Amino acid sequence: ETGVTQTPRHLVMGMTNKKSLKCEQHLGHNAMYWYKQSAKKPLELMFVYNFKEQTENNSVPSRFSPECPNSSHLFLHLHTLQPEDSALYLCASSQSLGGGKAGELFFGEGSRLTVL
Amino acid sequence: AQTVTQSQPEMSVQEAETVTLSCTYDTSESDYYLFWYKQPPSRQMILVIRQEAYKQQNATENRFSVNFQKAAKSFSLKISDSQLGDAAMYFCAHRPGSNYKLTFGKGTLLTVNP
Numbered sequence: 470e471t472g473v474t475q476t477p478r479h480l481v482m483g484m485t486n487k488k489s490l491k492c493e494q495h496l497g498h499n500a501m502y503w504y505k506q507s508a509k510k511p512l513e514l515m516f517v518y519n520f521k522e523q524t525e526n527n528s529v530p531s532r533f534s535p536e537c538p539n540s541s542h543l544f545l546h547l548h549t550l551q552p553e554d555s556a557l558y559l560c561a562s563s564q565s566l567g568g569g570k571a572g573e574l575f576f577g578e579g580s581r582l583t584v585l
Numbered sequence: 586a587q588t589v590t591q592s593q594p595e596m597s598v599q600e601a602e603t604v605t606l607s608c609t610y611d612t613s614e615s616d617y618y619l620f621w622y623k624q625p626p627s628r629q630m631i632l633v634i635r636q637e638a639y640k641q642q643n644a645t646e647n648r649f650s651v652n653f654q655k656a657a658k659s660f661s662l663k664i665s666d667s668q669l670g671d672a673a674m675y676f677c678a679h680r681p682g683s684n685y686k687l688t689f690g691k692g693t694l695l696t697v698n699p
Contacts, residue, residue, distance in 0.1 A: 512687075563685065572684075576631070578628045
């Protein structure tokens with residue numbers, strides 16, 4: 470039991486496809502995050518949700534559309550992606566958005582996305 | 586804005602030996618936290634150790650310890666008695682005390698040789 474589960478683990482899609490990434494946390498946390506991890510680059514924060522309300526969109530292109538139906542589930546809907554969007558997408562959760570131990574992140578294993 | 590620099594893209598260590606991973610950071614915050622995360626080949630990122638900036642004592646977690654030099658803005662990770670399971674990508678990260686925004690370094694890939 471990892472606490473934060475992401476599906477699918479691997480996804481290959483064409484530039485015109487529509488697909489979704491799913492994240493589920495079993496930790497009772499209130500905040501959830503999407504990060505993008507590209508080779509040789511620092512992790513990039515994409516979106517943040519707190520109590521299922523979006524609190525941050527870090528200038529992410531509209532071809533990425535997040536959805537948070539409740540505090541336990543987070544989706545990333547993908548549409549008309551570009552090859553440069555190929556990366557590992559990590560979901561994370563935390564008890565709260567604040568500082569201290571309550572704000573510490575727990576990560577999922579990631580979804581490896583390849584855009585052809 | 587915060588920056589985190591890991592100057593060693595790759596490191597290797599012999600099993601049972603000690604290795605130190607370097608990290609420097611830049612911040613204008615007076616209250617902040619520093620972290621080392623480990624990402625094994627299975628890819629789940631896990632927290633190895635955390636350090637509160639207001640604490641002078643270096644954090645320790647079993648075989649993992651840090652050397653926190655606040656004035657120099659340096660935060661290195663020492664792994665003692667290295668084990669094969671320590672092989673992973675290690676990320677240094679900074680977070681202001683007031684919010685959730687983590688800034689990561691680019692990572693150091695650690696190889697442990699038997």
